[in-house]
Amino acid sequence: MSYSNIGKTVRLTRILRDGRAVVFAFDHGFEHGPGDFTSETIDPRGVLKKIVDAGVDAVMLTAGLAHVTRDSWLGRTSLIVKITGKTNLRPEDQKLLQSIIGTVEEAVSLGADAVAATVYWGSQYEDAMLSQWVSIKEEAERYGYPCLQLAYPRGPSIKNMYDVEVVKYGVRAAIEVGADLIKTYYTGSRETFREVVKAASGVPVLMSGGAPRKNFIDFLKDVEDVMKAGAQGVVVGRNVFMHENPALAIKAVMKIVHEGLTAEEAYKTMQ
Template identity: 75%
Template sequence: MSYSIAGKHLRLKRILPTGRGVVFAFDHGVEHGPGDFPREYLDPRVIIGKVVEAGVDAVMMLPGAAFITRDLWAGRASLIVKVTSKTNLRPEDGRLLQSVFGHVEDAVALGAEAVAATVYWGSQYEDAMLRQWFEVKRQAERYGYPCLQLSYPRGPAIKNMYDVEVVKYGVRAAIESGADLIKTYYTGSLESFREVVEAAAGIPVLMSGGAVRERFIDFLRDVENVVKAGGRGVVVGRNVFRHRNPAGAMKAVMKVVHEDASPEEAVKYAEQ
């Protein structure tokens, strides 16, 4: 009898409570630097408090941020601990390599529901990140923890990382490397993202929120297309924490994902 299988199933249900889920991504302070945040949200506790209050299903953070915000999300939102990252302070030719930023044991100690790690498929450092990924996967299996792979096709040979064939390739590599959840790029249309979902062969696919859309309603339309294509939701950061009303923006995303609200209806929550 493998209790770890049951544990993984239960934890996935908490992240995707309706079969879909909304995850707030909060690794930008390392990946992009503190300048990514509006000054009023530089303190992690401020923005985490707002998105948790809005009812987000899960928050994805590096171990340090999870620790200093623990009283805000504990018992209110599921935690996904991201155990790899990189800074933009390193030389540009090294930015396609993720480094170890924590361990599965840290996620267990923090009371997380899952662990996450990035693989830049097509990077010259792909092999190093796969070694990291499989070590994370091996440890997570022991504890019944699902593994979210941030499956990002990026590399010198990739001309357009949003091309549907490129994204599908990354998703196929993700499922064949044992991902339990996949975060990947939106390919620009409902029809093309349906192909991405099909390539995942039943493994839940979440859209990467990406850069800030000029109009928030356009982001909500992207989310709607993802859900209609069979995607299980979104991992969103900048389109929420750079919004003038982060809590309202998060509520709007939740309405689209969990209640099939139209973008026109949902955007009203962000405009309050």
């Protein structure tokens, strides 16, 4: 085993501390704009402090946001630096393209444990994002850094990006290009997501939290289903930081992922 492979194993262990992980994604200010936040959550440091205090396994941030909020997470949880992204300000016909917004070297400088990049499988810009991914993966390998791929099937020919066959294809494509961790869509049932996990062939799969659910218990049921399907965890964002009590929300998710509680049991701990 090369030194870089040892480094990757060490960093993956920090994120998947018991083989499972709850990752808090907080790149929404870049991807969606300030409209996702209230006057109480517009300052990212306050939100991150609550989440980190609750014991989350890792946070996924852009390099700039990681620098601004360093007092909230430094030395207290794992950092994953997202080094591709897009804004909602760009023209509609280019919204299925991610741009490079950071580097692996910046992630190393920040003391991160992994890097993350998105590939919109099926997009008309798939080739450009694949080129980005290959370059990121090559540099990350030199530093012994795991690469989390946000494997999102989106494109003009995809009618339903949550269809199990479509999601399975994206996951299979992600492992074919060397993803060490995969974040992907929930397919709507425990049975279909079990197929997604199987398609990953042992590469850890994390469910994308997605848009906020009207009733938080429904989101917890999704988390329970993917864990029972064999997933290694979840990547949560809006369903947590848009909740009236983000700390209780993330703790409930963690009880399902790490302690095996049912959604109902975890929800009761919030009362």
